[in-house]
Amino acid sequence: xxxxxxxxxxxxxxxxxxxxxxxxxxxxxxxxxxxxxxxxxxxxxxxxxxxxxxxxxxxxxxxxxxxxxxxxxxxxxxxxxxxxxxxxxxxxxxxxxxxxxxxxxxxxxxxxxxxxxxxxxxxxxxxxxxxxxxxxxxxxxxxxxxxxxxxxxxxxxxxxxxxxxxxxxxxxxxxxxxxxxxxxxxxxxxxxxxxxxxxxxxxxxxxxxxxxxxxxxxxxxxxxxxxxxxxxxxxxxxxxxxxxxxxxxxxxxxxxxxxxxxxxxxxxxxxxxxxxxxxxx
Amino acid sequence: xxxxxxxxxxxxxxxxxxxxxxxxxxxxxxxxxxxxxxxxxxxxxxxxxxxxxxxxxxxxxxxxxxxxxxxxxxxxxxxxxxxxxxxxxxxxxxxxxxxxxxxxxxxxxxxxxxxxxxxxxxxxxxxxxxxxxxxxxxxxxxxxxxxxxxxxxxxxxxxxxxxxxxxxxxxxxxxxxxxxxxxxxxxxxxxxxxxxxxxxxxxxxxxxxxxxxxxxxxxxxxxxxxxxxxxxxxxxxxxxxxxxxxxxxxxxxxxxxxxxxxxxxxxxxxxxxxxxxxxxxxxxxxxxxxxxxxxxxxxxxxxxxxxxxxxxxxxxxxxxxxxxxxxxxxxxxxxxxxxxxxxxxxxxxxxxxxxxxxxxxxxxxxxxxxxx
Numbered sequence: 001x002x003x004x005x006x007x008x009x010x011x012x013x014x015x016x017x018x019x020x021x022x023x024x025x026x027x028x029x030x031x032x033x034x035x036x037x038x039x040x041x042x043x044x045x046x047x048x049x050x051x052x053x054x055x056x057x058x059x060x061x062x063x064x065x066x067x068x069x070x071x072x073x074x075x076x077x078x079x080x081x082x083x084x085x086x087x088x089x090x091x092x093x094x095x096x097x098x099x100x101x102x103x104x105x106x107x108x109x110x111x112x113x114x115x116x117x118x119x120x121x122x123x124x125x126x127x128x129x130x131x132x133x134x135x136x137x138x139x140x141x142x143x144x145x146x147x148x149x150x151x152x153x154x155x156x157x158x159x160x161x162x163x164x165x166x167x168x169x170x171x172x173x174x175x176x177x178x179x180x181x182x183x184x185x186x187x188x189x190x191x192x193x194x195x196x197x198x199x200x201x202x203x204x205x206x207x208x209x210x211x212x213x214x215x216x217x218x219x220x221x222x223x224x225x226x227x228x229x230x231x232x233x234x235x236x237x238x239x240x241x242x243x244x245x246x247x248x249x250x251x252x253x254x255x256x257x258x259x260x261x262x263x264x265x266x267x268x269x270x271x272x273x274x275x276x277x278x279x280x281x
Numbered sequence: 282x283x284x285x286x287x288x289x290x291x292x293x294x295x296x297x298x299x300x301x302x303x304x305x306x307x308x309x310x311x312x313x314x315x316x317x318x319x320x321x322x323x324x325x326x327x328x329x330x331x332x333x334x335x336x337x338x339x340x341x342x343x344x345x346x347x348x349x350x351x352x353x354x355x356x357x358x359x360x361x362x363x364x365x366x367x368x369x370x371x372x373x374x375x376x377x378x379x380x381x382x383x384x385x386x387x388x389x390x391x392x393x394x395x396x397x398x399x400x401x402x403x404x405x406x407x408x409x410x411x412x413x414x415x416x417x418x419x420x421x422x423x424x425x426x427x428x429x430x431x432x433x434x435x436x437x438x439x440x441x442x443x444x445x446x447x448x449x450x451x452x453x454x455x456x457x458x459x460x461x462x463x464x465x466x467x468x469x470x471x472x473x474x475x476x477x478x479x480x481x482x483x484x485x486x487x488x489x490x491x492x493x494x495x496x497x498x499x500x501x502x503x504x505x506x507x508x509x510x511x512x513x514x515x516x517x518x519x520x521x522x523x524x525x526x527x528x529x530x531x532x533x534x535x536x537x538x539x540x541x542x543x544x545x546x547x548x549x550x551x552x553x554x555x556x557x558x559x560x561x562x563x564x565x566x567x568x569x570x571x572x573x574x575x576x577x578x579x580x581x582x583x584x585x586x587x588x589x590x591x592x593x594x595x596x597x598x599x600x601x602x603x604x605x606x607x608x609x610x611x612x613x614x615x616x617x618x619x620x621x622x623x624x625x626x627x628x629x630x631x632x633x634x635x636x637x638x639x640x641x642x643x644x645x646x647x648x649x650x651x652x653x
Contacts, residue, residue, distance in 0.1 A: 007372070007423055008420045009372045009373065009401075009563075009576070009578075010376075010385050010387055011373075011385060012385070013382065013383045013385070015382065034380055034382075050499055052377075052564075053375070054565060055375055055383050055574060056377075056378050056565060056574040058561065058563070058564060058565040058568040058576075059565075079592075082592060082593075094381070095381060096377075096382055097383070098383060098385065136340075141502065161524060219311045219488060228526065240591055240592075241589070241596065242591045244561075244562055244563045244578075245563065245578075247419070248418055248420060249414070249415065249418075249422060249559065249561070250563065250578070250581070251559055251560030251561070251564075251583070251589060252589070254583075254614075254616045256609075257617030257618055264561035274530065278533045278534065278605070279602070280597050280598075280602030280605065281596070281597075281602075
């Protein structure tokens with residue numbers, strides 16, 4: 001008999017090394033696969049995701065936020081939005097969960113070398129690009145100007161102030177923050193994130209724009225960038241859809257000719273443009 | 282048709298006996314609850330002898346046939362799909378120990394050999410599509426694979442397509458057209474007035490043929506078969522001739538989607554009976570022992586509310602959006618993913634739609650609108 005291939009649907013056990021409360025409904029789990037061989041062999045690219053399993057409840061797709069070079073730990077920042085994440089929020093250091101991955105195609109890091117980089121995130125959508133910023137930080141001289149733009153609805157949604165402060169100190173880097181609704185003690189811009197765009201520093205001919213967040217926001221960013229003569233092939237979006245299997249079988253993330261789990265979650269705008277502009281896909 | 286072998290109808294039981302003797306679980310068509318369904322058989326007496334089906338949009342009924350054939354009907358709601366891609370099955374089980382450790386155990390796929398008799402050309406074509414989806418992509422489904430490797434298929438060419446059939450226009454029927462060793466049917470039968478023409482399409486099929494006292498087919502047999510084929514190719518429905526793929530994607534905001542949606546109940550019957558639909562959901566069921574939890578998958582439908590749900594948002598909240606998702610996938614983006622349309626012309630979605638939505642009419646609507 002032929003050796004049965006591994007079951008692509010089955011998770012592996014991981015232990016929570018640390019749990020960090022990032023905000024009212026946001027927490028980070030720092031994980032390690034308990035099978036040391038699996039942990040040693042674990043490799044991923046910024047932008048890829050794992051399926052995390054809460055015992056007795058189910059699985060959920062979560063992007064990886066740690067640095068790919070750090071082989072000791074796998075970080076996930078999770079927002080409480082549903083049954084699984086609500087349960088996961090109650091886990092503590094030392095608790096075990098299931099993990100399988102990494103899945104999908106991440107951000108175009110190699111292709112973006114020697115280029116300016118614009119990172120635009122909205123809402124709490126910043127997590128999938130944290131690994132990009134870390135990646136560039138580690139290899140700062142290999143990239144051009146770095147622009148980090150984050151928009152939030154309410155100022156209370158803003159997390160990771162320390163990180164933004166740290167990123168602001170990086171050489172050749174701009175950090176721009178905006179809140180749709182201003183409140184007391186918000187020192188940055190008030191208004192839609194696009195109103196900050198005139199302050200960006202990049203060469204339209206030589207830039208990678210990476211974005212993540214609500215589809216409406218990404219659409220506005222794409223329109224703006226196209227107006228500035230950035231080619232659609234240089235605009236990259238991290239897409240989100242219902243995912244249950246993460247291996248291109250279950251059909252929930254089918255998006256035109258693609259499955260977001262295995263052909264994405266990061267796509268160039270050029271590739272998804274037609275469907276992206278149609279509601280309900 | 283090439284000359285081949287022929288056997289008398291009364292030898293059909295011998296074929297079944299040989300399969301059972303060789304350890305196959307035999308699955309075949311039979312009448313249950315007013316429909317032809319596929320389940321275990323041990324005797325030809327269980328086959329729908331002298332039965333034919335009457336199908337129309339939203340309607341299915343069985344009648345006495347004018348012939349005394351076993352396979353004088355088109356199809357029932359299901360055939361091969363549930364045998365390979367189980368409607369519900371356990372993928373793995375997790376266990377949590379007292380100190381909180383979690384262990385996982387794969388649910389072993391079923392490895393018993395199974396033989397299905399009576400599958401149609403459309404069913405074979407659909408299975409090849411599911412093979413592509415579950416076996417020939419980046420990830421291989423071990424459950425589908427185990428069953429597929431253990432499935433022997435004895436197909437029967439269609440002699441009497443239903444009013445809802447349009448396999449001739451998709452190029453998938455009414456006769457099984459897979460060449461020998463194309464990894465489709467193992468044996469193909471054509472039912473004549475008093476017997477069957479039999480052809481082996483695989484080595485396994487050849488072995489089974491050796492166990493039967495066969496005669497060479499005669500010129501008359503082949504003529505009868507040809508006339509059955511040309512008769513069965515005359516079908517009442519067909520796919521429209523225009524370039525469906527580009528037309529659908531050019532008309533994503535067309536009024537037609539809303540017009541169809543006013544009838545559509547979003548019930549998902551069409552996707553349940555479709556032999557190529559592969560969507561499934563996964564869910565965890567904690568066991569009553571409190572120590573283990575079982576992870577299942579079951580068929581899902583793009584017509585369900587939950588299919589496009591993501592953290593508080595339902596991407597396709599409107600029925601028109603769900604129908605568009607289904608139709609554009611099946612008839613358009615399927616080409617990019619699997620090199621052909623996802624429709625094999627079996628007509629099941631037309632028959633089993635409770636409000637009788639006809640997919641060929643839905644498609645034709647986009648052609649008519651262009652002429653406006």
